[in-house]
Amino acid sequence: MSVSTLAADQSVCSPLPVLGRDVTVPLVTGGEVTYAALDYAASAPALQRVWDDVAGYAPYYGSVHRGAGYLSQLSTDLFENARRTVAEFLGCRADDQVIFTRSTTDSLNLLARALPADCQVFVFETEHHASLLPWQDAKVTCLNAPRTPRQAVETLERALAARTPSSDGGRGPALVCVTGASNVTGELWPVRELAAAAHAHGARIVLDAAQLAPHHRVDIHDLDVDWVAFSGHKLYAPFGSGVLAGRADWLRAAEPYLAGGGASRRVSRRPDGGVAVEWHESAARHEAGSPNVIGAYSIASACKALTEAGWDTLVAREQHLVARVREGLAEVPEVRILSLFGDDAPRVGVISFVVDGWNSSHFAAALSAEYGIGVRDGLFCAHPLVRTLLGSDPETQGECGAPEAAPGEKSLNAIRVSFGAGTPDEHVERFVNAVKELVTEGAKWTYRTEDGRCVPAV
Secondary structure (H helix, E strand, C coil): CCHHHHHHCCCCCCCCCECCCCCEEECCCCCEEECEECECCCCCCCEHHHHHHHHHHHHHCCCCCCCCCHHHHHHHHHHHHHHHHHHHHHCCCCCCEEEEECCHHHHHHHHHHCCCCCCEEEEECCCCHHHHCCCCCCEEEEECCCCCHHHHHHHHHHHHHCCCCCCCCCCCCEEEEEECECCCCCEECCHHHHHHHHHHCCCEEEEECCCCCCCCCCCHHHHCCCEEEEEHHHCCCCCCCEEEEECCHHHHHCCCCCCCCCCEEEEEECCCCCEEEEECCCHHHHCCCCCCHHHHHHHHHHHHHHHHHCHHHHHHHHHHHHHHHHHHHHCCCCEEECCCCCCCCCECCEEEEEECCCCHHHHHHHHHHHHCEECEEECCCCHHHHHHHHCCCCCCCCCCCCCCCCCCCCCCCEEEEECCCCCCHHHHHHHHHHHHHHHHHCCCCCEEEECCEEEECC
8 A cells, every 4th residue: 555545544643742852952053853763672662541530640659469458459450450451452362460660671570580591592683682682691693684584583493403301311391492573773673473482392481572562562362472561661651660471370379579578478487596588479470669650551551552442453554654755765865774674674663874974873863863763872772683684793883973874885784763652743844844954964063972962063
């Protein structure tokens, strides 16, 4: 479907109201402009609906699982109802657990602490650091970057088939960790096929849905994954909360992620003077301390808002924006869009690129200072993937003060534009026009390096 046809389709909705949509920022060239927030892949703005729900609850805030008073009981009900809302949002199985954490990173570190002994972990080098690094205490196999979805499945199948036998000669526990959508290229990964490959070889799989859940329906049962992890601050609920949802057995068998109140069912003195502890087997086992009830409630509110808006409608509008950005960048010969799976691969609203002859930090700084557009530059906490896509040396680093890349020279980092349910068409149009103008006319201001960042010279 073409952009013009899609734009005329009544199923393409208006952007969802988000905080900050009317914020203006100054330009170095004079005047102000409405800020174009195009860094959703890092943190999406809060939905107005989420903010209103939290503001409505705030006067009734009370201790959770701790008090007999009305506000404490209300807060406890709110917290546990949020858990049920998230379970429904993810299509959880009847015996799955939903654990509230601080973020995707926290969720995957929690799961890493719950791995059985001798568990082997398989992860592609293309992962975000949140899903690449938590497994350092396990036996990790880092798989090379695939160039097609089919190659990803075949690479995993070969690795699982060749995995090291356990101490008893059998196939010990194994875990596959994979992203749902790349935080660099936006490309969708073949999660269902990877899950089938994992299970065929006796392994389990955890889905890093940080970049997928804000853009597409995520259903644990349909995808047949064992766990899902995601962050509230990317799901339009930026209050420092995250989720790990999935099978309970490994979580029940593991020592609590944090030791403390809430995780313990019963504590007593031992005759030898030590302390005996009986831990909960529910999600509370890994939620020690006073929980972030506002964070949990904000995630639940976002889940409801996205579901009620309708995934088909949200996806259709986002694909309209994706097509517009890609078409606009394709009109600039100096721009190269980064991709693993090729131009036809399905993707979410995350696009990374380099501009021939430009240092990426300089280009991003100019977009902000001269056009009021917020994007991201660098390696996006996915260093191996970006370096693979750029063909750059891991020992080199780019910064504004470094010489700008000559035509045909490899870039040291990249620029990422990302958007979602709250992005107006005007922000995308302004971005495309700004890229064209910067490439053809150059920056209107001079820039310098400050603390490793490119900033306008005053």
